[in-house]
Amino acid sequence: MAVFNIKNREIECKIVYYGPGRSGKTTNLEYIFKTYKKQVADQMVTIDTEGDRTLFFDFLPMGLGKIKGCDVKVQLYTVPGQVQYSSTRKLVLKGADGIVFVADSFTIRREKNMLSLKDLDQNLKECGLNIFKIPLILQYNKRDAGGSIPIMSIEMMQNDLNKQLKVPYYPASALTGEGVGATLKECMKLTLVHLQKEFKWAQ
Amino acid sequence: MGIKEQIKTVLREAEIYRTQGLFNEAMVKFKYASELIEKNVKPENGRHLVDGITKKVELLKQTISKYNDPEKPPEMPVEIQNLIKEKFSFSTDKESAALDGAIALTKFGQFERAIKEFKELLKMESFRLVAAKNILRCYFSSSSPEGAVSQYKEWLTPGLFTPGQLEKIRVFLENLLKEKGIESKLPAAKEEKAVVKEEVQAKKAPEKAKPAIKPLIEMPEADKEEEEFLDVSSVGIILETEGKKHPEIILDVSFQSGNMVCLIVPVREKLLIESMKAGLRLNNVQFYSPIAILNGSGVVAAFTKISSGPKMGNYSLDLKMFTN
Numbered sequence: 001m002a003v004f005n006i007k008n009r010e011i012e013c014k015i016v017y018y019g020p021g022r023s024g025k026t027t028n029l030e031y032i033f034k035t036y037k038k039q040v041a042d043q044m045v046t047i048d049t050e051g052d053r054t055l056f057f058d059f060l061p062m063g064l065g066k067i068k069g070c071d072v073k074v075q076l077y078t079v080p081g082q083v084q085y086s087s088t089r090k091l092v093l094k095g096a097d098g099i100v101f102v103a104d105s106f107t108i109r110r111e112k113n114m115l116s117l118k119d120l121d122q123n124l125k126e127c128g129l130n131i132f133k134i135p136l137i138l139q140y141n142k143r144d145a146g147g148s149i150p151i152m153s154i155e156m157m158q159n160d161l162n163k164q165l166k167v168p169y170y171p172a173s174a175l176t177g178e179g180v181g182a183t184l185k186e187c188m189k190l191t192l193v194h195l196q197k198e199f200k201w202a203q
Numbered sequence: 204m205g206i207k208e209q210i211k212t213v214l215r216e217a218e219i220y221r222t223q224g225l226f227n228e229a230m231v232k233f234k235y236a237s238e239l240i241e242k243n244v245k246p247e248n249g250r251h252l253v254d255g256i257t258k259k260v261e262l263l264k265q266t267i268s269k270y271n272d273p274e275k276p277p278e279m280p281v282e283i284q285n286l287i288k289e290k291f292s293f294s295t296d297k298e299s300a301a302l303d304g305a306i307a308l309t310k311f312g313q314f315e316r317a318i319k320e321f322k323e324l325l326k327m328e329s330f331r332l333v334a335a336k337n338i339l340r341c342y343f344s345s346s347s348p349e350g351a352v353s354q355y356k357e358w359l360t361p362g363l364f365t366p367g368q369l370e371k372i373r374v375f376l377e378n379l380l381k382e383k384g385i386e387s388k389l390p391a392a393k394e395e396k397a398v399v400k401e402e403v404q405a406k407k408a409p410e411k412a413k414p415a416i417k418p419l420i421e422m423p424e425a426d427k428e429e430e431e432f433l434d435v436s437s438v439g440i441i442l443e444t445e446g447k448k449h450p451e452i453i454l455d456v457s458f459q460s461g462n463m464v465c466l467i468v469p470v471r472e473k474l475l476i477e478s479m480k481a482g483l484r485l486n487n488v489q490f491y492s493p494i495a496i497l498n499g500s501g502v503v504a505a506f507t508k509i510s511s512g513p514k515m516g517n518y519s520l521d522l523k524m525f526t527n
Contacts, residue, residue: 001293001481022224045286047279052224055276056311059286075290082270091291091310108220108228128463128504128521149219198507 001095004199011201012073015187016093019102020109020116021053021081024141027174028102029058029076032184035177039064041073054080057092067192068202074188081116090123098135098191100183102174103161105142107150110160117161135190136167139183144173206243210236214256221263226270230263275345276312284308284316294502295482302330309337314345325363335364335372343379351376352389359392366392435464438501438522439489442478449474451489454520462525463504468518476518479506490524500525 002013017025026046033044045059058078065072077096079089101120103113121131140157152160154171162169168186172179196202204212217232237256240249279287291307292300305320318341324334335358342351355376358364364372369392380387435456442449452475454466468475483503490497505521 045283047283053270056279056287059290084271087310091307094291095293106220106225106228109225126460126463128460128465128523145219149216 002097002195002199004195004201008071009069009201010071010073011192011195011199012075013097013191013195014075014077014095015098015100015184015191016096017058017076017078017100017102018089018093018116018120019081019141020104020112021083023081023102023104023109023113023116024174025078025081025102026052026054026058028100028139028141028172028180028183029060029078031174031177031180032062032076033060035181036062053082054078055085056080056088064188070201072192074191076184086119089119090126093120093123094127096127096129096134097195098137098187100137100139100187101161102139102141103157105140105151105157105171106145107152110152110156113157114160131165135187135194136165137183137187137190138162138165138167138169139179140169140171141174141179143171144176144178206239210239210243213239217259221259226263226267230260230267233260233263278315279311279313281316284313287311287313288320294484296484298324298327298330299484299502302333305334305337309341309344312344314341317341331364332368332371335368336375339372339376339379343383348380348383348385351379352387355389359390364392435459435490435524437491438464438466438524439491440475440485440501441487441489442474442485443487444474444478448487453491457519462523464522464524466520466522467509467514468520470516470518479503479518479520481505485522488522488524 002011004011017028019025026048029044029046033040039062041061041063046054047056047058048054057080058076060076062074062076063072064074077092079085079092099120101117103117124131124134138157138161140152140154142151145151154169158169168190170179170183170186172183174180192202213232213236217229217236220226220229220232233256237253237260240253240256244252287307288304291310292303294300294303301320302324305317305324308314308317308320318338321334321338321341324330325338327334338354339351342348342354355372358369358372373389373391377387377389437453437455439451439453441451452472454468456464457467458465468479470476481503485501485503488499488501490499501522501524503520504523505519507519509515509517509519
């Protein structure tokens, strides 16, 4: 849940990267951390296991500076994608103002993408949020792997994941950074527009 | 594509999945490659390859089993624990936020720190019982039922808890022990002096009483209570402004999920509409269910104007319920 400090004209919002395990959520944040140094407010916190799986969450605070007379701060989180971490996933999702769903383009991960999106829908409901109302972006990650591994076409992923939602989507490669910035910018834009309706933060 | 090329492609794919951490997918591909070799390659040529694949599959099985049955979450550095406490406390008032923080630490498996935080909360009358139950749960989650029992015995010393509270804690602890397959008879508060020896006669219950699979992180007490919340049909809110109590406003529940209810606020309820904002705690709330009326409080999770449909112009209020 965003916090708006009227006196200091400061708004702080939360964007959560969601998706199946190993889809590239942490890699997205790592790229953002490396690339947008000016906007990064502090160190990236990452809590992973021996095998690089996110154990609790990743956390990256950013400061976007003044937008329409208001100091905008954004906190980026990732959830642990593995099925067994349902409880922590739910907790990290709580209070989200915007969501980036990172889907895996590998054909072999088709079902996992759909299950994870269903899990997001369920967990949002439990937080009193609606997947059709919350600012949401789909990112189709690992597009660069197409040469060596069977990957799904964008049309197929759209049909699987975005047929009902009809939200903005971006093909991406979190490893090379392609599409990472565009995904984040679009999510921030939608989130801030959404929050404007609630808080009227922009002058 | 010739069979050799096909086998090479499947093996390459399997290797990529393995390096990407997609172990199940890698195993499926390795097994498929193995089948292709056995069917299509002469045994004297294919044996070495199949042996190599079998070893890889075995290693993958071990890795998968390690990930499927993770050890207890590690105790994190204090800075991380502070971050968890800070970022996962959603209540606006300081005391409730402290409880949120302690519960978040429990959810992230930081039991030692969580116990410390809950012990601080024991000082607050309104949180004493829930904090005590969470302390016991933390001991259980960190595989120390003995710790829970000795903590309970410590609390029997008069002063901190009322006899009624101690009785609730005793029943709660006995249930926890039962869940673990340990039958026990704990001393009640009033018979404390009579029971000097062997208060806890722990003995193994029959095999079937054991819980099937232990979850990685057991659910904190507050969450269990949320799940057991009664179905609420309407909610009465008594507003207080400048020390003045206003008449009760009764609102119908449009839907309920656990301890969260969605209420429709008619546009005529001007005072209520003006007062509502996300995070606001309402201290005087009645929850009407078909079997009981519960007194409690609520925290506004969301308050929005309905912009379309038959209820357009009215307001939607999402309220998190807490009963006394």
